[in-house]
Amino acid sequence: MYHSWARSFSPRPVHHRLGLVCLGVGLQHGALPPVGPRTPDHHTAVVISAGSGWLRTPDGRTRPVTAPCLLWLLPGTPHHYGAARGAGWDEAYVDFTGPAADAYTELGCIDPDRPLVPLTDTTAARAAVTRIARAARPGNPLLEVETSAAVHELLVALCRARADAPRAADPLLQALARDAFLPLSVAQHAARHGMTPAELRSAVRRGAGCSPKDYLLGIRIGRAKELLAATELPVAAVARRVGYTDPAYFSRLFTRRIGTPPVRFRARHGARVPSPEHPPVITPPTSA
Template sequence: MVRTDHGAASEAGRPLMGESAYQTWMRYFTPSPAHHRLGLVCLGVGLQHGALPTVGPRTLDHHVAVVIGAGSGWFRGTDGRRRPVTAPALIWLTPGVLHHYGANATTGWDESFVDFTGPAVAAYTELGYIDGDRPVVPLTDTATARAAIGRITRAARRGNPLLEVETSAAVHELLVALRRARADAGGDTDPVLRALARDAFQPLSVLEHAARHGMTAAELRIAVRRAAGSSPKDYLLGIRLGRAKELLVGTDLPVAAVARRVGYADPAYFSRLFTRRVGIAPGRFREQQGRAAPGGWSDQVPDPEHPPTITPTATA
């Protein structure tokens, strides 16, 4: 849909005479209760650029991610403070929270938005992917976020029977892309996370890990929460249990030896921890998953462009 109201572009894309031009395309969806059980559903998507009309003041009953790819403008929230917005940037609109924002009246901006809701929003918020306390978030770039939004716009074609599921998957992808693109998050390059991953299998407490970085335990918790959306303990546990599963499936090591390999001197404690987090005991996990395919276990991450394949045997 291309809007043709005051200040908009015409259907042919030509500016209206004597008016400051902007262009808007948007679609809105109504997912069923079954789709809501996917965890996240997309309620709408839009692509806009130019000297857009001011939005609000208003409140909504769902979340919106507004991605600013170029240009600048401003945002005003419940505190009444007017914040500058300079691309690349993200504006979070959260349910029930008053917001008021707009592009620079002269130069405008390039904006994409996605409306979404669902029970998984609470988990994404707890993990730090959605931060309602920071309505304006500087980004390093918008390329991956725009790619996810592009998938939503392509799915929005009329009559697409997979619309709600495709757009739901793309909202999950969008939240991950926005988390990675945050200017204050190093992601895979964060030095604290790299060091924790390197030392994850050593029998160190959180306090000892913090001391290695010249931090207090509280400072380490803040740093890991900001970079990974979890506590240091949970971050380390995820790495340890992931490696334990690989050893259980890919080797014949006894459970006690697996426990030692991943940093637990007490096999009984490791088994209780594994069972509580995974849902089954280590030995049972090994039985369910079976052994690795013949040819041996590899720790090398395969190239997605050239995954492992079976070469057909030539026949005479």
Template sequence: MHHIWMRFFTPSALHQRLGLACLGVGLQHGALPTVGPRTLDHHVAVVINSGSGWFAAPDGRRLAVTAPSLIWLTPGTPHHYGPGPSGWDENFVDFTGPATTTYTELGYIEPDRPLVPLTDTSAPRAAIGRIVQAAHRARPLQEVEAGAAVHELLVSLRRSRADVAPDGDPVLGALARDAFRPLTVAEHAARHGMTPAALRTAVRRGAGVGPKEYLLNIRLGRAKELLAATDLPVAAVARGVGYDDPAYFSRLFARRVGTAPVRFREQQGRGTPDGPPGRAPYPGHP
């Protein structure tokens, strides 16, 4: 015996240009029928909340599925799966859109890893619940709400992976803490007992960019905060985020942000009628 509830959407081309468009959502549990073999032209995230079953990998291997788990179904890839004799509890979301390419490049969607162990499914289920709410036929903004919830779902699935700590990779956290120190990538790697190549692999897996880009993004973000919320000279801002040469910092800032630090302050400064802004809190300050 099994129970199935599902709704499907037909988003317009305009809605698909939002990046992600939801095509369908389903809640199922029990001794569900086997799926496939079949091939789809869009993505599906199948979240297994409880129970166990199997998944036939594209290379012919038959993999055991034990909840909590995520099954990725990607366009053009044949798939075949199903629950064991006792059944399982499953949610699925079908989606498409140009943002799937970027999410794949960032490692949120993993075509080469169709079966992903999870630590918990409460956050993904909450996102799926918002899609279910949007699926009410009288809901006038359903395509936009459902598409926004798919973005939320992909983030929650990334956070719920069993190989990622809830707050992200510890290496990324350590790099963020040391981001304003004048250290090379090799020196950062040595502090963690890693080779530079291993550090690059770990950071790219966790953040989607290399260590230099990751550290630069943190530095520029902090520089923007200091420019917008304090009256510190540009040279002091540069030193505060790890650059001893303010001219180099200004060139780098202008190249990456698209405007000079002084111009950014003019546009984003948060001064008050009573005087200049105060000092911005340091990262981590509540």
């Protein structure tokens, strides 16, 4: 015995320009029948909140599935899975597609090599699925926009809930952020933490979805934007503040990352934000 609810959507071409579009959503629980073998032409995130079952991967292996976990069903990749006999499992699924899926894959939020991902919790992911289900009400004029936003939210929630994901206070990432403005190479950063460069790359990729170089660059450029917008420091001084002794090299990096030179960025955004060294104090309103 099982219970199933599902809806399918047909977004127009303009909605695909949002980056991700939702093609369908479903909520099911109980002794569900097996799915597949089949090969989809889109992505599906299957969130298992309770129960157990099995997943047969393209290499012919059958792997046990135990909640909480995520099944990634990828376009062009055969899949075959099912709930265990008896009580079955509790599942929510979302079908989606769009060019932003490639970016989420590059950032590590979608891992093609891990069709089965253990999760620590499914609360946030189920909340995103519930938003999609609620958006499916009859006559909703913002259906495609709401469901697109919820798919982005779902991918972030699933990335945070991975059992191997570092917690918010990851000490390695915190230490790298603290030392980001020091004139250190990636190898020197690794040595400071008793790691090889390869170990550091693996840890940062797992935690931040990018290389250590990109992680440090993002922090440096972000600080540079704050200084350019909120102070009158010369570009050379800003470069030194964020760890670059060569202003020309800093300007090239900034332009490549932001799409505009530091001087032009300042002309567009200067004096629009408080100094990062003197953040504003927000006083809560007092009740009458």
